[in-house]
Amino acid sequence: MPDIAANIKRIHASLPEGVTLCAVSKFHPVEALREAYDAGQRVFGESRVQELLAKTGQLPADVRWHFIGHLQTNKVRQLVGRVAMIESVDSERLLHLIDSESERAGTVSRVLMQLHVAAEETKFGFTPEELIDFFRRRAFESLRATHICGVMGMASNTDDSERVKADFMRIADTFRAIRTDIAPDLRGFDTVSMGMSGDYRTAIECGSTLVRIGTDIFGERQY
Ligand SMILES: *Cc1c(COP(=O)(O)O)cnc(C)c1O
Numbered sequence: 001m002p003d004i005a006a007n008i009k010r011i012h013a014s015l016p017e018g019v020t021l022c023a024v025s026k027f028h029p030v031e032a033l034r035e036a037y038d039a040g041q042r043v044f045g046e047s048r049v050q051e052l053l054a055k056t057g058q059l060p061a062d063v064r065w066h067f068i069g070h071l072q073t074n075k076v077r078q079l080v081g082r083v084a085m086i087e088s089v090d091s092e093r094l095l096h097l098i099d100s101e102s103e104r105a106g107t108v109s110r111v112l113m114q115l116h117v118a119a120e121e122t123k124f125g126f127t128p129e130e131l132i133d134f135f136r137r138r139a140f141e142s143l144r145a146t147h148i149c150g151v152m153g154m155a156s157n158t159d160d161s162e163r164v165k166a167d168f169m170r171i172a173d174t175f176r177a178i179r180t181d182i183a184p185d186l187r188g189f190d191t192v193s194m195g196m197s198g199d200y201r202t203a204i205e206c207g208s209t210l211v212r213i214g215t216d217i218f219g220e221r222q223y
Contacts, residue, residue, distance in 0.1 A: 001219070002217070002218060002219040004039065004218060007218075008023070009040075011216065015204070019204055019209055020209065021041070021043065022045040022212045022213070023041045023045065024045040024196075024217075024218075025046060025214070026046050026047045028214075028218045028221065033059055034059065036217065037063065043063075043064045043066060043084070044059075044065055044066065045066045045087070045212050046066075046067060047067070047068050049067070049078055049079050052065060052067060052082070052083070053079075065083045066085045066086075066087050066212075067083050067085070067086045067087065070088060070090065070124050071086065071090075073094060073097055076097050076101050080107060081107040083109075085112065086112070087111070087114070087193050088112070088124070088125075089114055090114045090116075090124035090126070092139065095113075095146065096143075098111060098146055099144060108146065109146045109147070110147050112148075112151055113148060113150075113151050114126065114153065115128060115131060115153035116153070117167045118153075118154050119157075119158065119163070125153065128170060128173075128174040131151070131178070132182060135182045135186075136182055140183070149188055149189065150189055150191030150210075151171060151191070153167070153168075153171040154167075154194070154196070155199055155203070161202065165202055165206065168194055168199075168203050168205075168207075169206050172208075175207070176207075190209070191210055192208050192209050193208070193212060194206070195211040195212065196215075197213050197215040200213060
């Protein structure tokens with residue numbers, strides 16, 4: 001069994017100031033999350049709506065839940081108002097649905113726009129060009145109950161460290177272009193979520209402010 005508390009403390013101690021740890025607890029039992037909570041962890045990431053909702057009631061109210069998986073449009077209503085952040089907005093349609101459901105629920109959703117830069121075909125998200133176009137069109141101005149806080153992305157799943165680094169640099173460069181040139185007036189656009197167990201050190205070198213770590217904390221997932 002992994003020593004969850006020790007892992008949490010080790011990772012927290014290794015993160016530079018300004019980098020937040022999201023403990024990715026998908027497929028792990030509530031007891032494992034409680035161990036992490038008792039070691040001081042407050043941000044947890046889940047990738048399935050039902051699993052997240054089942055866990056929220058079993059942990060203290062000061063946990064900040066991040067949704068990190070592909071969000072189906074028919075699950076948006078269940079999720080809105082229950083999470084601190086939806087990191088995985090992968091289409092404009094989804095964004096506008098989150099917005100209308102948030103307004104309806106009388107809440108404000110905080111979201112990240114998911115970038116797709118990795119080699120794998122199956123990953124969801126905007127290409128850098130699509131996301132830049134979205135901000136150039138100022139499509140965010142019509143949002144009434146959604147706050148775009150930054151971007152999220154993954155590097156290619158490869159041992160080629162140069163490729164991983166290039167992917168992270170593309171995510172970080174896209175973020176910086178939006179923030180400094182394209183939409184400098186967009187307030188609170190300050191989060192770059194990138195880096196998982198195998199590559200978070202590289203992600204931090206490239207400018208990550210939020211790392212999403214599962215296996216390094218909780219051990220292998222039992223699917
Ligand atoms: C599962 C998952 C992670 C965590 O991956 P590990 O390799 O276990 O650290 C991070 N981000 C997303 C989007 C995930 O789905």
